[in-house]
Amino acid sequence: MTAAAVREVLLAEPRGFCAGVDRAIEIVERALAKFGTPVYVRHEIVHNRHVVEGLRARGAVFVEDLAEVPPGAVLVFSAHGVSRAVQQEAQRRGFRIFDATCPLVTKVHVEVAKLRREGYEFILIGHAGHPEVEGTMGQVDDGIHLVQTLDDVAHVRPSQTERLAVVTQTTLSVDDTAEILAALRARFPGLREPKQQDICYATQNRQDAVKALARQVDVVVVVGSPSSSNTNRLRELAERLGVPAYMVEDASQLRDEWFAQAPRVGVTAGASAPEALVQGVVQRLKGLGATAVRRMAGPVETMRFPLPKGLKGMAGQARGMP
Ligand code: SF4
Secondary structure, rough: OOOOOOOOOEOOOOOOOOHHHHHHHHHHHHHHHHHOEEEEEEEEOOOOHHHHHHHOOOEEEEEOOOOHOOOOOOEOOOOOOOHHHHHHHHOOOOOOOEEEEHHHHHHHHHHHHHHHHOOOOOEEEEEOOOOHHHHOEEEOOOOEEOOOOOHHHHHHOOOOOOOOEEEEEEEEOOHHHHHHHHHHHHHHHOOEOOOOOOHHHHHHHHHHHHHHHOOOEEEEEEEEEOOOHHHHHHHHHHOOOOOEEEEEHHHHOOOOHHOOOOEEEEEEEEOOOHHHHHHHHHHHHHHOOEEEEOOOOOOOOOOOOOOOOOOOOOOOOOOOOO
C-alpha cells in the first residue's frame, strides 16, 4: 500500500446540510414522533444513503409507488417535490400528507403553474429522470421542454416564442447553467427569466466554497451519495479546476493511494450529507497523518424554512446520525 502524505485538512465553508434538507428530515422525525411507525416517505427524503438508512431504522418506509402505501397512512413527500398527478393520487387515496418539498422548489412550481395559466411555454434546464425535474415538469399538462446540454438548446422546439420562459433545477452547476442560459437568450431574445435565479443559495454557496477550496489543496474529497445532484456537481467542479476529486459516502470509501502525493486535502459535503460523516472523513485523514484541520472562511447560512402545519410546536427529536 502507498504511504499517505497528508499533513493538513481544509474544510469548505459552507458545506453539508442546507435549510431544505434540514427541514425535510425534521418533518419525517416529527411525523414519527407524533404518529408513531410507520411513516411512509415517497422517494428518498433526501439523496443520502445514511440519512435514509437512519430514518428507516426508526420506522420510516420509503416507497416509489403510492400503491404500496395503505389507506389512511401518514405520507411525506420528499424534498425534491412531486408532480400534480402524484399530489392528486395521494389525496385520492386518503393519506395524511406532509409535504417536505423544499420551499425553493415549490417556488419554481408556483412560477410554472402561474405563467402556464398566462399562456407561457417553458424551457426547463435540468437532468432527465431526476425527481425534482419530474416534479417540476408535472406541474403542467404540457408546454414544458427539458434542456440538459448546450447541444439541446439548438434542438428545442417550443410551439411559439412570444411567451416563453425559462426555469431551472435548483441544484445545477452554476457555470454550466450560465452557458446554457446565454445560448437560450441568443436563440430566444424574448425569453422570460425568473427575477431571482432558481439555482438555490445552498448550491451556489457550496460551489463557490469548493472553488476557493480547490485553489488551496492537492485533492478534494466530497462527502455525499452518488444520487445527489448537488454533490456530483461539487466533485465535477473541483476536477474541472484541475484537482483530483473523489466522492465518498463515508470514511470507509477513502483509499490511501488518493493521498500519496497530497499533503493538503480539501473536504466538502453535498447539501444532503450529515456533518457526522464529514467528521468521520476528517478522523480517517488524521489517521493518515493530518495534524492540522482548518475551516476556510465562507458565508454563514442563516436560512430556515417553517415546518408544515400539524408538525409545528412539538419537541423535535435529536438527529440520530449517521
Ligand atoms: Fe432546497 Fe437548495 Fe437544499 Fe435543494 S439544495 S433542498 S433546493 S435549499
